[in-house]
Amino acid sequence: MKHYEVEILDAKTREKLCFLDKVEPQATIAEIKNLFTKTHPQWYPARQSLRLEPKGRSLKDEDVLQSLPVGTTATFYFRDLGAQISWVTVFLTEYAGPLLIYLLFYFRVPFLYGPRYDFTASRHAVVHLACACHSFHYIKRLLETLFVHRFSHGTMPLRNIFKNCTYYWGFAAWMAYYINHPLYTPPAYGDEQVKLALAVFLFCQLGNFSIHVALRNLRPAGSKTRKIPYPTRNPFTWLFLLVSCPNYTYEVGSWIGFTIMTQCLPVALFSLVGFVQMAIWAQGKHRSYLREFRDYPPLRSPIVPFLL
Amino acid sequence: MASSEEDGSGNGSVEEKENGKKRSLGALATAWLIFYNIAMTAGWLVLGIAMARFYIQRGTHRGLFRSVQKILKFFQTFALLEVVHCAVVHTSVLVTGVQVSSRIFMVWFIAHSIKQIQNEESVILFLVVWTVTEITRYSFYTFNLLNHLPYFIKWARYNFFIILYPAGVAGELLTIYAALPYVKKTGMYSLRLPNKYNVSFDYYYFLIIVMFSYIPLFPQLYLHMLRQRRKVLHGEVIVEKDD
Numbered sequence: 001m002k003h004y005e006v007e008i009l010d011a012k013t014r015e016k017l018c019f020l021d022k023v024e025p026q027a028t029i030a031e032i033k034n035l036f037t038k039t040h041p042q043w044y045p046a047r048q049s050l051r052l053e054p055k056g057r058s059l060k061d062e063d064v065l066q067s068l069p070v071g072t073t074a075t076f077y078f079r080d081l082g083a084q085i086s087w088v089t090v091f092l093t094e095y096a097g098p099l100l101i102y103l104l105f106y107f108r109v110p111f112l113y114g115p116r117y118d119f120t121a122s123r124h125a126v127v128h129l130a131c132a133c134h135s136f137h138y139i140k141r142l143l144e145t146l147f148v149h150r151f152s153h154g155t156m157p158l159r160n161i162f163k164n165c166t167y168y169w170g171f172a173a174w175m176a177y178y179i180n181h182p183l184y185t186p187p188a189y190g191d192e193q194v195k196l197a198l199a200v201f202l203f204c205q206l207g208n209f210s211i212h213v214a215l216r217n218l219r220p221a222g223s224k225t226r227k228i229p230y231p232t233r234n235p236f237t238w239l240f241l242l243v244s245c246p247n248y249t250y251e252v253g254s255w256i257g258f259t260i261m262t263q264c265l266p267v268a269l270f271s272l273v274g275f276v277q278m279a280i281w282a283q284g285k286h287r288s289y290l291r292e293f294r295d296y297p298p299l300r301s302p303i304v305p306f307l308l
Numbered sequence: 309m310a311s312s313e314e315d316g317s318g319n320g321s322v323e324e325k326e327n328g329k330k331r332s333l334g335a336l337a338t339a340w341l342i343f344y345n346i347a348m349t350a351g352w353l354v355l356g357i358a359m360a361r362f363y364i365q366r367g368t369h370r371g372l373f374r375s376v377q378k379i380l381k382f383f384q385t386f387a388l389l390e391v392v393h394c395a396v397v398h399t400s401v402l403v404t405g406v407q408v409s410s411r412i413f414m415v416w417f418i419a420h421s422i423k424q425i426q427n428e429e430s431v432i433l434f435l436v437v438w439t440v441t442e443i444t445r446y447s448f449y450t451f452n453l454l455n456h457l458p459y460f461i462k463w464a465r466y467n468f469f470i471i472l473y474p475a476g477v478a479g480e481l482l483t484i485y486a487a488l489p490y491v492k493k494t495g496m497y498s499l500r501l502p503n504k505y506n507v508s509f510d511y512y513y514f515l516i517i518v519m520f521s522y523i524p525l526f527p528q529l530y531l532h533m534l535r536q537r538r539k540v541l542h543g544e545v546i547v548e549k550d551d
Contacts, residue, residue: 183502265507 004065004072008036011054011077023074025066029059032076046084046155050076084155091145094164098172099138105176106131117182124186126194130179130262133201137254140205148212150219152226171270179262187263194261201257207250210236215247228293241297242305244286248278249303279303337396342453344389349446351383356439359432373419373426373435380435384415411438413518414480421496422487430486434479437472444468466537473533477526484515491515 004025008018018039023032033045049058052068054077065074106127110118122128178184187193214237218227231238239246255271282302289296301308333341358376363369387408394401414434419426448465451457491497497511 178501178506178508181501181506185502185504185506188504263504263506265505 002072004070004074006032006035006065006074006076008050008076008078011051011079014054017078023065025064027065028061029063029065030061032065033061036078043078043080044084047081049079049081051079053077081157083158085158085161086155087151087153088145090156090161090164091149092142093161094168095138095141095145097165097169099135099142101169101172102131102134102138102176105173105180108180112177113182120182122180122182122184124184126186126261127179127184129194129198130258133198133258133261134176137205137258140209144209144212148216150216150221171266171273174266175262175264175270178264178266185263187261193263197257197259197261199257201254201261204250204253204257207236207239208247208254210234211239211247211250214240226292228289228296239305240300242300243282244289244300244302245278245282248282249305252278252303279308282308333396338453341393341397342450344393345446345450345453348383348387349443349450351379351386352439352442352446355379355383355435356443359435359439369429369432370427373431376435377420381415381420384411384438387411414483417497418483418487422490424490425483425486428483428486430479430482432479434476434483437476437479440468441472441476462540466533466541469533469537473526473530477522481519481522484519488512488515 002025003021004023004027006018006020006023007016008020009015010017018036020032020035023035029050030045033048033050036048036050037044045061051058052070052075056077058079059068059076068074105112108117108120187197214232214234215229217232218229219225229240231240236250237246239249243249252271252275255267255274259267259271279302286300286302355376358379359372362372362375366372390408391401391405393399394404419431425431444461444464448457448461451461492512495511497509499507499509501508
């Protein structure tokens with residue numbers, strides 16, 4: 001069996017960082033990354049980007065050495081992706097924050113409102129309902145992170161956790177402050193408005209969960225395969241007929257429901273910003289589906305049926 | 309911060325990051341941009357002259373803002389178009405948007421709305437800084453578009469900012485600081501609870517946050533300009549050596 005030699009150069013300085021000889025032809029990029037870590041322990045595999053060209057695309061962990069367009073001496077260029085953090089850690093942190101922060105405002109913990117309001121309760125039923133819905137939403141997200149989602153990537157750059165937590169925690173505090181404020185004004189159309197909003201919210205929470213389960217079932221445990229999602233027997237998944245990312249559609253729907261329920265402008269703004277971000281992600285996902293699958297259903301749009 | 313020295317917001321047809329390689333624009337777009345940049349150069353020149361004349365004739369800066377405010381408002385507001393130009397000139401909409409917005413903010417939401425601070429020295433400071441900056445910037449773009457850029461204009465664009473940028477920031481911050489007591493007293497632009505939108509806004513605290521935001525933002529923009537300067541003027545030096 002012919003062995004390969006692998007040399008790894010710094011993509012920016014072209015400095016030779018590592019030379020590996022007697023590498024198996026069937027070695028994967030993941031294995032080569034592990035070998036590289038032995039000589040440079042500060043660059044653990046998750047922060048390595050290896051590519052064939054200094055400015056080329058990153059090679060995937062699953063790529064096999066002999067299937068790459070390299071000679072028996074393969075040259076890879078290395079870029080440090082910076083400190084990495086696992087997706088699970090980021091999700092758990094960014095979701096636990098809003099759950100706890102909202103409750104601090106709900107229970108009117110001292111120093112948030114005036115001292116005469118400390119530990120008092122709102123006299124509006126909708127405020128209690130809103131707390132239940134908000135808490136349910138984030139508990140659902142935490143449980144899905146632990147038990148439902150199957151992540152394509154293990155890690156993301158460390159700075160993302162600061163960015164993401166600022167966004168989630170900041171908005172949660174801003175919303176919670178007004179909804180649980182002693183001077184909160186309940187919805188203009190009273191119980192009718194709250195009932196409608198609750199129905200929308202619950203419907204979309206169920207929908208979002210159904211999509212997450214359907215996506216999980218598409219992908220076997222431990223694998224990173226990608227397949228076209230299709231509607232299942234669960235009616236909530238029938239939205240796949242019209243939309244590539246119905247999970248985002250339902251998520252926006254939930255927040256619209258919460259906005260109507262609380263009639264609170266910061267909630268509306270949070271929904272809007274979330275919608276814009278999810279629309280961008282949905283467009284990206286939609287385009288990569290189209291690129292990867294010849295037979296992708298043409299009726300689907302990224303996030304809003306027929307429109308966006 | 310309101311200094312529009314950011315390279316990305318260029319309204320010339322030159323992508324300076326690409327070592328002077330020019331991207332071709334349509335003839336109509338080029339013609340419009342040339343007209344726009346000439347008009348803006350002229351406008352800020354007129355403003356500069358108006359300020360100088362006022363000071364020479366009256367010997368004081370009191371009433372200067374009132375006397376030039378129409379010209380200032382017209383040309384600074386017109387600069388909103390530069391956000392649209394980004395689509396044609398392939399520069400960052402976000403960067404240009406932030407810069408133009410911060411200028412509009414100073415002109416309309418501070419100087420115009422809070423009349424009591426119009427005679428502050430800090431207002432004159434940022435007005436002078438803006439005038440010199442804009443005359444340099446717009447003439448730079450004009451000459452670029454016409455493919456006849458005199459070295460001294462390029463030199464000015466990449467050196468004046470070293471002093472002008474911090475000076476402009478000082479003028480803006482001092483002006484906002486001077487405005488704070490009046491904002492607090494009148495409660496202007498503020499919304500209190502209870503209201504049916506369940507939101508509140510306090511312009512006073514908003515202004516304080518704006519002032520603090522200069523701390524992370526100003527160094528980044530300043531360092532970016534320094535890096536651009538090294539790239540553009542340093543490249544120039546190498547070419548001269550080869551002669």
